[in-house]
Amino acid sequence: MIPELGQVALSLALAVALFASVSALAGAEKSNAEWMAFARPASQSLTLLVAFAFGCLVHAFVVNDFSVAYVANNSNSALPLQYRVAGAWGGHEGSLLLWTLILGVWTSAVALFSRHLPEEMAARVLGVMNLISTGFLAFMLFTSNPFDRLLPAPADGRDLNPLLQDPGMVLHPPMLYMGYVGFSVAFSFAVAALLAGRLDATWARWSRPWTTVAWVFLTIGIALGSGWAYYELGWGGWWFWDPVENASFMPWLCGTALIHSLAVTEKRGAFRSWTVLLAIFAFALSLLGTFLVRSGVLTSVHAFAVDPKRGVFILGLFALFVGGALALYAWRTARIGLGGSFAPVSRESFLLANNVLLAAAAGTVFLGTLYPLALDALGGGKISVGPQYFEAVFVPIMAPALFLMGIGPLARWKHSSLPELAVLLRWALAVSLTLGLLLPLAMGSWKPMVGFGLSLALWVVLASLLSLRKGARTRSQYGMVVAHIGMAVFVVGVTLVKGYEAEKDARMRPGDTVEVGGYSFLLEGVADVAGPNYQAARAKVSVSREGRPLRVLHPERRLYTVQQSVMTEAAIDTGLTRDLYVSLGDPLEGGAWLVKVQYKPFIDWIWGGCLIMALGGLLAATDRRYRFSLQAKQDNVVEAAA
Amino acid sequence: MSSRALWVLGIFVALVALLAAGLTLNPREVPSPLVGKAAPPFELPLLSEPDKRFASKDRLGSVWLLNVWASWCVSCRDEHPVLLELAKSGAVPIYGLNYKDKREDGLRWLAAYGDPYRLSVIDAEGRIGIDYGVYGVPETYVIDKRGFIRYKQIGPVTRETLAQKILPLVGQLSRE
Amino acid sequence: MNRIFLVAAILFSGIACGNEDLEKRVTALSAELRCLVCQNQSLADSNADLAVDLRRQIREQLGSGRSERDVLDFMVQRYGDFVLYRPPLKASTVLLWIGPFLLLGLGIVLLIRRIRSTNRQAPPLSDAERARAAAFLDRGRE
Numbered sequence: 034m035i036p037e038l039g040q041v042a043l044s045l046a047l048a049v050a051l052f053a054s055v056s057a058l059a060g061a062e063k064s065n066a067e068w069m070a071f072a073r074p075a076s077q078s079l080t081l082l083v084a085f086a087f088g089c090l091v092h093a094f095v096v097n098d099f100s101v102a103y104v105a106n107n108s109n110s111a112l113p114l115q116y117r118v119a120g121a122w123g124g125h126e127g128s129l130l131l132w133t134l135i136l137g138v139w140t141s142a143v144a145l146f147s148r149h150l151p152e153e154m155a156a157r158v159l160g161v162m163n164l165i166s167t168g169f170l171a172f173m174l175f176t177s178n179p180f181d182r183l184l185p186a187p188a189d190g191r192d193l194n195p196l197l198q199d200p201g202m203v204l205h206p207p208m209l210y211m212g213y214v215g216f217s218v219a220f221s222f223a224v225a226a227l228l229a230g231r232l233d234a235t236w237a238r239w240s241r242p243w244t245t246v247a248w249v250f251l252t253i254g255i256a257l258g259s260g261w262a263y264y265e266l267g268w269g270g271w272w273f274w275d276p277v278e279n280a281s282f283m284p285w286l287c288g289t290a291l292i293h294s295l296a297v298t299e300k301r302g303a304f305r306s307w308t309v310l311l312a313i314f315a316f317a318l319s320l321l322g323t324f325l326v327r328s329g330v331l332t333s334v335h336a337f338a339v340d341p342k343r344g345v346f347i348l349g350l351f352a353l354f355v356g357g358a359l360a361l362y363a364w365r366t367a368r369i370g371l372g373g374s375f376a377p378v379s380r381e382s383f384l385l386a387n388n389v390l391l392a393a394a395a396g397t398v399f400l401g402t403l404y405p406l407a408l409d410a411l412g413g414g415k416i417s418v419g420p421q422y423f424e425a426v427f428v429p430i431m432a433p434a435l436f437l438m439g440i441g442p443l444a445r446w447k448h449s450s451l452p453e454l455a456v457l458l459r460w461a462l463a464v465s466l467t468l469g470l471l472l473p474l475a476m477g478s479w480k481p482m483v484g485f486g487l488s489l490a491l492w493v494v495l496a497s498l499l500s501l502r503k504g505a506r507t508r509s510q511y512g513m514v515v516a517h518i519g520m521a522v523f524v525v526g527v528t529l530v531k532g533y534e535a536e537k538d539a540r541m542r543p544g545d546t547v548e549v550g551g552y553s554f555l556l557e558g559v560a561d562v563a564g565p566n567y568q569a570a571r572a573k574v575s576v577s578r579e580g581r582p583l584r585v586l587h588p589e590r591r592l593y594t595v596q597q598s599v600m601t602e603a604a605i606d607t608g609l610t611r612d613l614y615v616s617l618g619d620p621l622e623g624g625a626w627l628v629k630v631q632y633k634p635f636i637d638w639i640w641g642g643c644l645i646m647a648l649g650g651l652l653a654a655t656d657r658r659y660r661f662s663l664q665a666k667q668d669n670v671v672e673a674a675a
Numbered sequence: 676m677s678s679r680a681l682w683v684l685g686i687f688v689a690l691v692a693l694l695a696a697g698l699t700l701n702p703r704e705v706p707s708p709l710v711g712k713a714a715p716p717f718e719l720p721l722l723s724e725p726d727k728r729f730a731s732k733d734r735l736g737s738v739w740l741l742n743v744w745a746s747w748c749v750s751c752r753d754e755h756p757v758l759l760e761l762a763k764s765g766a767v768p769i770y771g772l773n774y775k776d777k778r779e780d781g782l783r784w785l786a787a788y789g790d791p792y793r794l795s796v797i798d799a800e801g802r803i804g805i806d807y808g809v810y811g812v813p814e815t816y817v818i819d820k821r822g823f824i825r826y827k828q829i830g831p832v833t834r835e836t837l838a839q840k841i842l843p844l845v846g847q848l849s850r851e
Numbered sequence: 852m853n854r855i856f857l858v859a860a861i862l863f864s865g866i867a868c869g870n871e872d873l874e875k876r877v878t879a880l881s882a883e884l885r886c887l888v889c890q891n892q893s894l895a896d897s898n899a900d901l902a903v904d905l906r907r908q909i910r911e912q913l914g915s916g917r918s919e920r921d922v923l924d925f926m927v928q929r930y931g932d933f934v935l936y937r938p939p940l941k942a943s944t945v946l947l948w949i950g951p952f953l954l955l956g957l958g959i960v961l962l963i964r965r966i967r968s969t970n971r972q973a974p975p976l977s978d979a980e981r982a983r984a985a986a987f988l989d990r991g992r993e
Contacts, residue, residue, distance in 0.1 A: 268896050275891055303969075310683070330697035334890045344698045352691045359687055363680030374969035382966055389958035397951035403693070404938075404947045410696040413943045415706060417885050419893070419936025426951040538874065599898075619898070705887055708931040775900065801904050808929040810887040810901055 036101050039089030040180040043130075046082040046137075047170040049075055050163045057160030061153040061228070069156035076144040076159050079166060080137035087134045090179050091121045100186035103127055103179045109192035109595050111566040119202045120193045125327055125337040126179035128206060132323070133169045135207070135214045140166065143218060143243070150239060157225030158218075165217055168350045176343050192566070192595035201261030209254030209281060213319040215247025216284060219291060220316035223309045224358050227365045232305045237298035238658070240312070244295060245654040248288045249647045255281050256643035267601035267616045269536065269631045271639065274423040277335035279402045280322030283395050287315040290391035292650075297384050301446060303373040304385065306366040311388070313362060317355040318395070324351055330406055376448040383441035390434040397426050435489045435524065438517055439496030461499060465491035476533050476634070486528030493521040509656040516649025523642025529635040536631040542624055550632025552613060553577045559617075559626060567591040569602075572617050572626065576606060588617040588628075612636050707808050707827040714741075714816065714824045715806035719796035722773050722781050729770075729796050734818070738848045740769045740841075741816040742792070742832075743804065745776045746784035748812040754831030755788050761837065762791035767845045771795030774804050774812055817841060819848045877910045880919055884926055885934050893936060 053075030060068025090103075094117045099105040107124045108117055122131040140162045147155040173179070222240040226232050258281070263271040272278065294308040324330075327337050328344030375381035401418045409415055443457055469488025473479045497517045501510065539547040541556040548554075557573040569591040576583045586604035593600065603616040611634045618627030709715075718730040731741075742758065744751045762769055771792035773781040778797060785795070798804055807816065808827075815828040826844055828836060881895035886902045894902050894909075905926070912922050926934050938944045 270896070273891070324694065328694075328698060330694065330700070330702060332702045332891050334892065336890065341698055345695075348691065348694055348698070351694075356684075356687060356691070359680070359684050363677070363684055366680060367677050375966075376970070377966050382962075385962055385965060389962050390955075393951065393955040393958050396954040400947065400950045400954070404944075404950075406697045406700070406702070407693055408943060409700055409702075410693055415931065415933040416938045416944065417933050417936050418938050418947070419883075419885070421883065421937035422947070426948075430951060430955060538878070705931060705933050708928065801901075802908075805904065805908060805929060808931075810930065 036180040039086040042086040050166040054163035057156040061156040072159040073144040080141040083137045102183035108190040126177045161221035195593040205257040212251025216315045218243040219312040223312035242659040249650040252647045276331040277333045284318040286395035301373040380444040442500040461495035483532040490521040490524040512653025519645030526638030590617045722795040743814045746780040758791040773797045775801045
């Protein structure tokens with residue numbers, strides 16, 4: 034009964050979304066206030082309906098209703114409650130419903146916080162967002178219905194993939210989707226501006242906080258995914274350049290370029306058509322990611338089960354929305370002038386260079402991810418493009434961007450002078466070079482790449498702090514400095530981990546010791562343990578350093594009973610300057626075990642850096658300028674007259 | 676329309692076309708680089724009589740199929756009726772490579788489902804499988820008179836592939 | 852007797868150190884190869900049967916003195932280029948390897964063009980426009 038209600042809610046939502054988008058967009062074209070007025074309440078209703086449907090699905094999971102096919106495929110009565118709930122987004126259909134729900138949430142947020150926008154603009158933005166909802170609801174109802182029944186109902190479900198039975202599952206997809214889907218707001222603003230034929234500084238100012246917040250969520254979502262893979266998968270890796278990871282990284286790179294570009298358009302009215310293009314691209318990459326994950330064109334550990342019908346539908350949505358936006362762009366931007374002018378050395382130039390680098394980086398990830406597919410489609414055989422490729426090409430492109438990150442914030446708008454900048458920055462340069470090149474010695478062995486990375490990171494920190502030294506300090510400026518410092522922290526983490534990590538795969542019997550990174554690991558014994566839905570072998574490993582005992586770790590090797598799959602639960606000792614990572618492998622003859630022990634220096638700085646970046650973004654997004662008040666209405670009048 | 680916009684649109688259309696083509700491909704299927712090259716020679720014990728051995732070079736001068744199977748392989752059961760029909764028709768001899776299996780399990784499986792093979796050899800550790808680039812089971816190779824691999828079927832042999840690809844090829848190779 | 856023990860100890864430690872080095876080389880090489888039965892994992896990370904078999908092959912070959920290059924060639928002969936995570940540089944992959952730098956180059960060209968175009972002089976005023984401007988300015992001064 035309840036699943037049927039959920040399905041009805043989705044059908045109603047589809048009708049509401051379609052109606053809302055048509056009336057809002059047509060109303061804006063004809064300046065018909067009545068039609069446009071539907072947009073806000075319709076958007077709220079849409080969100081409520083989708084939320085209700087989502088609630089029905091979660092309910093089915095909680096009460097173990099295995100007559101719903103999706104629940105039967107992704108749950109089990111022995112599954113702990115929190116994972117039954119998270120299982121609602123563990124498979125294709127449910128995660129799509131989550132996507133649509135989050136789209137509804139963003140749409141409602143825009144409906145609520147857009148009072149200060151001219152009515153036509155708000156209507157257009159909401160119209161486009163509802164159009165996107167229409168597409169996804171249709172996709173669900175026609176090809177991926179989470180409420181399809183499975184009759185006769187099986188006695189029990191096939192269980193959630195053990196890899197997903199983890200707190201990471203509760204947080205990572207929702208955060209990631211908040212980011213992915215959040216870029217639809219920037220997209221909608223861009224399309225609305227194109228439709229209105231007005232691409233001025235005000236559009237950028239309206240769009241900016243929404244884009245920044247989406248970017249913050251995406252940063253957190255990707256960081257969570259990486260951290261989760263690190264402790265869940267058992268072999269200590271945190272980024273694999275897997276197609277699905279790349280699918281989330283590309284929008285992030287594009288989104289970063291976008292928030293910088295919006296800053297220029299807002300302040301100086303320059304880059305207008307590039308900013309619009311970036312806004313379209315960021316969401317296009319989100320849609321592309323959705324396609325890549327669910328269509329089966331690429332192999333990935335993250336991919337959902339494949340059905341060609343679904344691939345075709347999403348490709349259709351992608352072609353329609355992005356193609357439509359690009360066609361609109363081609364049509365409308367022909368008439369847009371260049372916007373404000375600026376000198377070759379100016380903040381605008383540095384930001385433009387930054388955008389070029391970020392776009393090249395996104396393009397590179399795009400090339401590497403899709404090249405095997407392209408080559409195969411053209412009959413050129415099958416190749417693999419793995420981490421070795423990405424690392425080789427990505428670093429040379431990002432390194433200059435990091436360097437510019439130090440200079441840009443100090444350059445003046447419109448016209449700056451290189452000699453002046455050089456004088457300002459000379460001490461920062463000297464200190465970062467010296468310290469950066471000397472610090473690796475403190476870690477034990479000198480490595481040129483480590484010196485390079487540390488110098489760049491220090492440079493960014495020192496130059497960022499320099500930029501605060503004078504002038505009014507707005508929250509936006511603090512946000513920028515914090516985000517840049519977060520990036521530097523991230524770079525430090527990556528550099529040091531890659532430079533100095535150490536591991537050993539050892540055959541250990543109880544009583545054996547292994548040494549890694551200056552720490553001793555003693556396997557005391559392995560015991561059998563039963564969990565709620567698994568059987569496990571649990572090892573007791575004592576860690577000591579220079580004879581002093583530090584901690585006892587308990588890595589496990591679990592056999593999940595329903596799917597009969599084996600999983601290793603690594604035991605990690607987290608520290609500010611290093612992680613100690615122990616995972617239990619296969620049992621060997623003679624009571625021995627294969628144990629993998631790893632020393633990961635400064636690895637938590639990677640995710641720490643991401644969180645600091647996100648915090649910086651949050652600071653910037655909540656700057657006073659974006660807090661809407663009656664003032665805003667008057668500002669608009671002034672802008673129009675100018 | 677600005678030229679920049681036209682470029683972007685053009686690239687976009689190409690991208691969509693590429694992705695559409697991608698939907699028809701299978702990213703997990705690995706084509707064999709051995710097609711057109713000499714079949715790696717092997718000499719292995721028979722599944723049924725462990726003291727006797729069979730060498731691939733014994734087959735030089737005639738066309739034959741090498742079918743990689745295992746008792747633990749579920750899809751092998753799907754293709755087995757097709758192989759049995761093929762064996763009965765006598766169009767081309769099928770030799771079996773029992774891959775990473777236990778002798779008793781292999782024999783029991785053949786007894787239960789039928790034996791279409793002239794003979795089966797057993798590759799218990801999978802080393803010959805590695806030489807042939809086997810990565811999944813079942814796989815079938817068409818080998819010509821000179822001992823060259825001319826076709827590799829990845830996955831179960833179906834009646835369609837038999838009729839459309841394998842038998843015509845065998846016919847052509849027999850006439851060489 | 853002591854000498855035998857000494858030699859044995861040196862040999863043993865040599866083997867032990869050698870084993871560690873060998874394992875390191877096996878792991879490093881396994882990370883460069885794709886596990887064909889998995890969904891995008893390297894031979895080093897995977898526990899699939901084929902991965903275990905292939906790692907054993909690698910260990911045997913490296914242990915018997917063959918080079919990393921030889922082992923990679925061995926794998927490519929049997930499984931094709933697909934098994935390499937670092938795409939080989941061939942005619943079909945040239946675009947892949949230089950593509951990023953082409954993109955960067957293109958971006959820099961566009962960047963320079965954009966900066967130049969904003970600095971293009973505005974067309975000089977015609978006499979009539981100059982007269983109008985002068986008239987406005989005079990009026991403003993009054």
